[in-house]
Amino acid sequence: MLAVNDHSTSHSPPRHASSPANGRQHLGKEEETEKLLRSKDSAPTAVRTPIQQSPETPALPSYEPELDAAGSGDEEPATATCFDRSTSPTTALQRNKDAGYHKVGEEGVAKMHRFTVYETMSRFYLVGNDVLDRKYRVLKIDRTAGPEDLSVEEDEIVYTRKETNQILNAVDEGNKASGGLKIRCSAWGLLGFIRFTGSYYMLVITKRTQVAVIGGHFVYQIDGTELISLNSPNAPRSRAENHPEEARFVSTLSNLDLSRSFYFSYSYDITQSLQLNMIQEREAVGQGMSLRRPDYRTGMFVWNHHLLGPASKALRNTYDWCLPVIHGFVEQTHVSVHARSVSITVIARRSRCFAGARFLKRGANDAGYVANDVETEQIVSEAMTTSFHAPGPQFFANPMLTSYIQHRGSIPLLWTQDNSGVSPKPDIELNLVDPFFSAAALHFDNLFGRYGAPIYVLNLVKSRERTPRESILLKEYTNAITYLNQSLPDGKKILYKAWDMSRASKSRDQDVIGTLETIAKDIVSHTGFFRNGDGLYWTSLTQNGVARTNCIDCLDRTNAAQFMIGKCALGHQLHALGIIADETIDFDTELVTVLSHMYHSHGDMIAIQYGGSHLVNTMATYRKVNQWSSHSRDMVESFKRYYNNSFLDRQRQEAYNLFLGNYIYIQGQPMLWDLATDYYLHHADPRAWSERTRKDYIQWFTSAHLQERIMPNKLHPPGELRDKPLTFYDDYWFEYYKPSLLTTFNKMFPYKANSLRKYSSSKEGQDGGVETMPPQIKLNLSPGPQEKELSKKGVTIAEYPATVIPNDAHSITKNDEHLAKSPLTEQFQTLSQQHQPQTEAINPVPNSVQIPESSHKPEKGFKDKSAVTQWTLNQFVNNSLNPFVIETEADEYLRYINHPSNLPLVVSTNDSPNPNPDLEAYIRSNSPEFVSQLQSTEDDISDFTEFVDVGDDPLTVTDADTSKKRYKAYRQWLKGKSLFKQQRVDP
Numbered sequence: 010m011l012a013v014n015d016h017s018t019s020h021s022p023p024r025h026a027s028s029p030a031n032g033r034q035h036l037g038k039e040e041e042t043e044k045l046l047r048s049k050d051s052a053p054t055a056v057r058t059p060i061q062q063s064p065e066t067p068a069l070p071s072y073e074p075e076l077d078a079a080g081s082g083d084e085e086p087a088t089a090t091c092f093d094r095s096t097s098p099t100t101a102l103q104r105n106k107d108a109g110y111h112k113v114g115e116e117g118v119a120k121m122h123r124f125t126v127y128e129t130m131s132r133f134y135l136v137g138n139d140v141l142d143r144k145y146r147v148l149k150i151d152r153t154a155g156p157e158d159l160s161v162e163e164d165e166i167v168y169t170r171k172e173t174n175q176i177l178n179a180v181d182e183g184n185k186a187s188g189g190l191k192i193r194c195s196a197w198g199l200l201g202f203i204r205f206t207g208s209y210y211m212l213v214i215t216k217r218t219q220v221a222v223i224g225g226h227f228v229y230q231i232d233g234t235e236l237i238s239l240n241s242p243n244a245p246r247s248r249a250e251n252h253p254e255e256a257r258f259v260s261t262l263s264n265l266d267l268s269r270s271f272y273f274s275y276s277y278d279i280t281q282s283l284q285l286n287m288i289q290e291r292e293a294v295g296q297g298m299s300l301r302r303p304d305y306r307t308g309m310f311v312w313n314h315h316l317l318g319p320a321s322k323a324l325r326n327t328y329d330w331c332l333p334v335i336h337g338f339v340e341q342t343h344v345s346v347h348a349r350s351v352s353i354t355v356i357a358r359r360s361r362c363f364a365g366a367r368f369l370k371r372g373a374n375d376a377g378y379v380a381n382d383v384e385t386e387q388i389v390s391e392a393m394t395t396s397f398h399a400p401g402p403q404f405f406a407n408p409m410l411t412s413y414i415q416h417r418g419s420i421p422l423l424w425t426q427d428n429s430g431v432s433p434k435p436d437i438e439l440n441l442v443d444p445f446f447s448a449a450a451l452h453f454d455n456l457f458g459r460y461g462a463p464i465y466v467l468n469l470v471k472s473r474e475r476t477p478r479e480s481i482l483l484k485e486y487t488n489a490i491t492y493l494n495q496s497l498p499d500g501k502k503i504l505y506k507a508w509d510m511s512r513a514s515k516s517r518d519q520d521v522i523g524t525l526e527t528i529a530k531d532i533v534s535h536t537g538f539f540r541n542g543d544g545l546y547w548t549s550l551t552q553n554g555v556a557r558t559n560c561i562d563c564l565d566r567t568n569a570a571q572f573m574i575g576k577c578a579l580g581h582q583l584h585a586l587g588i589i590a591d592e593t594i595d596f597d598t599e600l601v602t603v604l605s606h607m608y609h610s611h612g613d614m615i616a617i618q619y620g621g622s623h624l625v626n627t628m629a630t631y632r633k634v635n636q637w638s639s640h641s642r643d644m645v646e647s648f649k650r651y652y653n654n655s656f657l658d659r660q661r662q663e664a665y666n667l668f669l670g671n672y673i674y675i676q677g678q679p680m681l682w683d684l685a686t687d688y689y690l691h692h693a694d695p696r697a698w699s700e701r702t703r704k705d706y707i708q709w710f711t712s713a714h715l716q717e718r719i720m721p722n723k724l725h726p727p728g729e730l731r732d733k734p735l736t737f738y739d740d741y742w743f744e745y746y747k748p749s750l751l752t753t754f755n756k757m758f759p760y761k762a763n764s765l766r767k768y769s770s771s772k773e774g775q776d777g778g779v780e781t782m783p784p785q786i787k788l789n790l791s792p793g794p795q796e797k798e799l800s801k802k803g804v805t806i807a808e809y810p811a812t813v814i815p816n817d818a819h820s821i822t823k824n825d826e827h828l829a830k831s832p833l834t835e836q837f838q839t840l841s842q843q844h845q846p847q848t849e850a851i852n853p854v855p856n857s858v859q860i861p862e863s864s865h866k867p868e869k870g871f872k873d874k875s876a877v878t879q880w881t882l883n884q885f886v887n888n889s890l891n892p893f894v895i896e897t898e899a900d901e902y903l904r905y906i907n908h909p910s911n912l913p914l915v916v917s918t919n920d921s922p923n924p925n926p927d928l929e930a931y932i933r934s935n936s937p938e939f940v941s942q943l944q945s946t947e948d949d950i951s952d953f954t955e956f957v958d959v960g961d962d963p964l965t966v967t968d969a970d971t972s973k974k975r976y977k978a979y980r981q982w983l984k985g986k987s988l989f990k991q992q993r994v995d996p
Contacts, residue, residue: 201316221341225741226277265664315670366658377451408547457714460555544722568612621653
């Protein structure tokens with residue numbers, strides 16, 4: 010039973026103590042509240058009538074979302090609103106005898122969608138409400154419990170808004186002496202509880218954004234979280250700064266940015282694929298189960314599983330309060346194909362097992378889990394229907410739903426790369442040569458259990474290298490597949506395709522896209538795809554098997570291959586929906602452009618999470634349609650990845666290990682930051698190997714995992730459950746349509762969802778898509794500091810002005826008036842006039858270009874010559890993405906354009922009858938005496954001879970070449986010095 014008095018256990022100072030009379034008055038009010046709660050608890054539980062809103066009950070809250078800077082808002086604000094508690098007197102604690110009460114588990118009671126966190130000196134109160142703001146529940150957390158105890162009391166009574174308000178008023182009245190009841194924060198969900206060295210912490214979601222809708226169920230991205238300490242303010246360990254270990258653990262956890270690429274849903278199991286969800290839901294309906302309640306702690310894609318552990322022990326209905334979250338990528342786009350609205354959703358789920366940064370997590374561990382394990386699902390549906398159900402009703406039988414699943418992951422061998430040196434590509438080492446390939450066997454058995462058979466392995470590592478690196482893994486991986494296939498039955502063997510994609514992309518006679526398209530067709534024909542149906546009028550199709558793609562990092566090449574497989578699957582999905590007649594889609598179509606943008610964003614997010622930077626080689630790189638700006642972008646991303654891998658990956662790895670529960674603090678054991686390696690956090694203790702039961706080296710797979718996935722055909726619940734309404738099995742209606750919320754169309758997520766308009770103005774150099782808008786031409790001469798900050802990314806050239814004011818502030822003479830009518834100027838003016846209607850937001854080009862006065866100030870000299878060429882990473886990125894023209898370059902440009910550009914063609918040595926004065930002066934300025942004085946010294950000739958003397962193999966450096974000037978940096982690198990000067994780092 011929920012207690013409303015905290016004053017008896019609070020540690021309030023003596024000066025807040027109330028008089029005996031006031032104490033008796035408070036106690037009488039609290040006893041009255043306890044009687045109300047006890048009488049409510051003893052109310053009959055068989056009443057199932059809906060709760061009616063009595064005249065005395067306050068009206069349901071109706072709030073308008075806050076508008077952003079642009080004047081538009083969402084259906085719901087990003088930050089949750091608090092419970093609107095009124096301060097009515099406690100004498101109003103009267104029980105409504107005509108009201109019916111629900112308990113948890115009865116019809117219509119589901120998860121909480123919004124929370125308000127209240128606190129007193131000794132307790133936290135979580136007040137949760139459903140999506141309609143009509144049913145409320147209360148969770149009480151004791152702050153005075155021991156550091157190792159999590160004391161949580163879950164009230165199973167479902168309250169009305171009026172009753173919740175009365176309970177909170179009673180708690181506030183009972184704790185007046187210790188400060189009363191205060192609002193701590195509002196939240197959209199509870200992620201769980203975590204403990205370091207002291208008391209527990211509670212992690213809540215404070216901000217969210219809608220990113221997708223699947224079957225009427227919204228998917229949200231986490232935009233903000235708050236870590237709340239459950240320790241009492243008066244406890245000796247209440248301040249983290251008094252305990253440096255605790256403070257450092259909190260700081261380490263903050264290195265994991267939970268506001269990026271973490272997603273959740275209230276009513277849709279986002280941790281599983283659409284096919285698996287539909288199979289399990291239909292099985293549950295056939296068994297007469299109203300709600301399927303899985304245990305998310307066992308899922309390999311549930312990233313807060315460690316935080317759910319204490320919650321599952323303290324709560325009876327854990328997932329009514331806590332939400333499972335995934336880490337990866339979610340994006341949804343609506344397009345129109347032949348006048349039919351189609352929704353395309355790409356979901357990437359990163360595995361929590363053996364998770365980490367690029368060079369710190371390679372290959373597989375002894376349990377068979379691989380690094381950078383990501384499941385990518387492509388859902389294509391027709392947006393005419395909202396729910397998962399078909400008319401009838403036929404539960405979870407909507408035939409307009411299709412999906413296709415792919416998998417990427419590191420090569421399942423025991424190998425590592427040591428990045429402690431300065432090399433951007435460290436050597437690859439096979440740590441253990443296992444003749445039975447135990448790690449690979451466990452990995453593929455896990456894939457069979459998740460996706461069925463066959464497994465199509467697409468290996469894109471390099472096959473020919475000067476110094477063997479990737480080719481070492483190619484040979485070992487091929488041997489592993491050959492060994493494992495010996496025991497698999499026919500028709501279930503692992504299909505293996507090895508192709509050196511990097512070498513093919515650099516060759517002029519190989520078509521990378523054509524080869525990938527051929528491979529993609531072969532893959533989809535073997536694995537199939539999922540199409541929902543009722544089994545009568547619409548045949549259900551299931552995907553059996555998966556395409557497993559990998560390169561050395563599972564980033565650039567892998568993402569390009571997955572896009573081609575997704576493009577092939579998209580044609581099959583649209584054909585199954587009856588939208589297109591053929592199963593193929595042309596490459597140069599708007600639909601494929603949209604899909605390429607989605608997979609490019611998908612690859613960028615996966616690359617940031619694992620490698621620390623965006624994709625280095627995009628789809629445009631392999632299509633060989635790069636512009637000059639793409640090369641600069643690729644170079645910048647390479648430097649970003651090198652910098653993150655060298656300096657920041659260890660911090661990210663510590664945050665991963667702490668959040669995922671790989672490291673748990675134990676008194677007397679080393680601290681997380683004191684560990685030389687986290688090998689034993691992800692691998693089993695070698696001393697325990699002898700106690701484990703080894704799997705059969707021949708029968709290494711589980712036979713049940715090879716069974717074909719079949720969609721159940723039984724769609725109607727048995728017995729009395731047949732008459733239950735649809736909301737008894739799926740509560741999507743209220744979540745999607747929000748009948749209690751007043752909104753407008755332009756604020757609804759389906760109206761604002763991504764469409765083709767989002768990609769209509771994208772450019773090749775920015776996101777890898779097809780350029781559909783012409784570039785704007787603008788010239789910027791020596792911008793000031795403020796102009797550099799406000800300038801957009803990219804190189805822009807403006808229209809050449811008719812009048813130029815040079816730095817000496819005098820006009821150009823009339824002899825140069827012809828420059829205003831030069832062909833180059835007319836071309837710039839023509840382009841500017843053509844592009845002007847499409848760029849309304851761009852300011853008109855001024856008639857004159859002036860050099861700012863600030864550019865005339867002399868620059869401060871450098872004491873050290875090496876500091877002149879010293880660039881840090883931030884300076885390099887800023888100068889690459891925001892180029893500008895300095896004063897000396899502007900003067901050189903003015904001198905260049907002032908030179909006569911209409912010189913006649915020289916066809917003879919005779920003087921022209923009408924020579925140009927400027928030309929004649931220029932020719933006579935170089936006298937024969939001056940030309941005769943131009944002589945080369947012996948040192949110049951020897952240096953030139955040495956420079957042009959190139960051996961038969963110019964890429965090989967011999968001992969005789971080390972003394973040459975061109976190999977000075979190479980000699981320093983051999984001595985162990987860095988190729989890049991690192992003298993100072995920007996803050």
